Amino acid sequence: MxxxxxxxxxxxxxxxxxxxxxxxxxxxxxxxxxxxxxxxxxxxxxxxxxxxxxxxxxxxxxxxxxxxxxxxxxxxxxxxxxxxxxxxxxxxxxxxxxxxxxxxxxQQETDQAAYMREYRKNKRLKIGKSYNVRNKPNNVEKCKTEIEIEKEIEIELEEEAEIEKKDSSAPASPTAEISNYYQSRIGVMDGQQYQILTEYLALDGMELEVIKTAIDKAADNSKRSFSYINSILKNWRQNGIKTMVQVEDEQKQFQQKKQGRSDDDIQDPFIYS
The missing domain is CATH 1.10.10 (Arc Repressor Mutant, subunit A)
Incomplete structure (x- = not known):
């Protein structure tokens, strides 16, 4: 949907x-x-x-x-x-x-709430017109109650939901998936941020899962800012990391280097200040 x-x-x-x-x-x-x-x-x-x-x-x-x-x-x-x-x-x-x-x-409002508010307004206007002419000869239009209006709105919304469900059956594109994933884990994304993330995918050849992993690292470390995610991806790009296999290899190398050293002596490559 x-x-x-x-x-x-x-x-x-x-x-x-x-x-x-x-x-x-x-x-x-x-x-x-x-x-x-x-x-x-x-x-x-x-x-x-x-x-x-x-x-x-x-x-x-x-x-x-x-x-x-x-x-x-x-x-x-x-x-x-x-x-x-x-x-x-x-x-x-x-x-x-x-x-x-x-x-x-x-203040905030969903597009669905705005639609319903406007729909009710238009329905009430039609009711008013119907009321003004109901005593004219040959008039057969019936003035609808609020309950009938609400039922009509619910039916139309259900029909729209079914249409949207059918339209959403096709898999989302990788760029659309980046946007949806970012907004589900971090928050609203602006146009410039969207362009930068999609360039990592299209121009730098990073796998989609690599970009999603960077988003996960930011969210899991309570660093809900685009600059934090961008820092992770910049670091990976500089080190030639484009695939999840390479991401996992970097983490394994970090763990190997960490053996025999205290946590204060070495910083996780996924954590950026």
Missing amino acids: AKTKIYFWLKVDKKFFDNIFIKRLKNMPGGYTMTVIYIRLMLESLESDCILYYEGYFNELTEELALKLDVSEDDIQMTMAYFTKCGLIQIDGDKNAELLQAKAMI
Whole structure:
């Protein structure tokens, strides 16, 4: 069955602008720009659990964000510094930024819920039209109850589910499997991350299971960031590792070298700081 899409948005009301830290920006140089950038940062974080992950493309997270939002790096730095000082943004040891206020403001809805909401709206409009003309001559249209509408919706959804089930019988392509596997173990993937992972498969000739193993290593070590996975794959590519046999051989060599040495003296090649 096709993967259910989830749509996210921020619920911004008057209370947001009554926040003492937002109100203080009114009297600061560049305060309006910083407020807008802060809202855009929250929007950027919605599909990744309100966390802006540092991907390692540049030296600092602010450089990556300036490119994504198409704003100056100075404005991003001032915004990040201000809201970090206020405690609304927290930066961890991996340079990832968590936007705490966004967690309280986030709203979400599945595409199925949106469909049902729109379907009910259209049905009620038809009911209204039917009600307005029901006393006209030769009118045979019957005004449907809410229960009848709900039953019709359920029947249509069941029919759509059967169609999707039939359409999904064909095996997924390797690139699609990478995307599905990443999102099942790590989280939402953006277009640039998808391109990088598929290049390991298409250009570097890595086996699909090798890429999935790197994703597993990140998830199992609670390192749910793309930069961590990319570090593992970069290391394997530099060492000419493209197959699962080679991955297993590297681990065996590590275990052999580890014999006779303490755990503090040697680092697992699968673990990257």
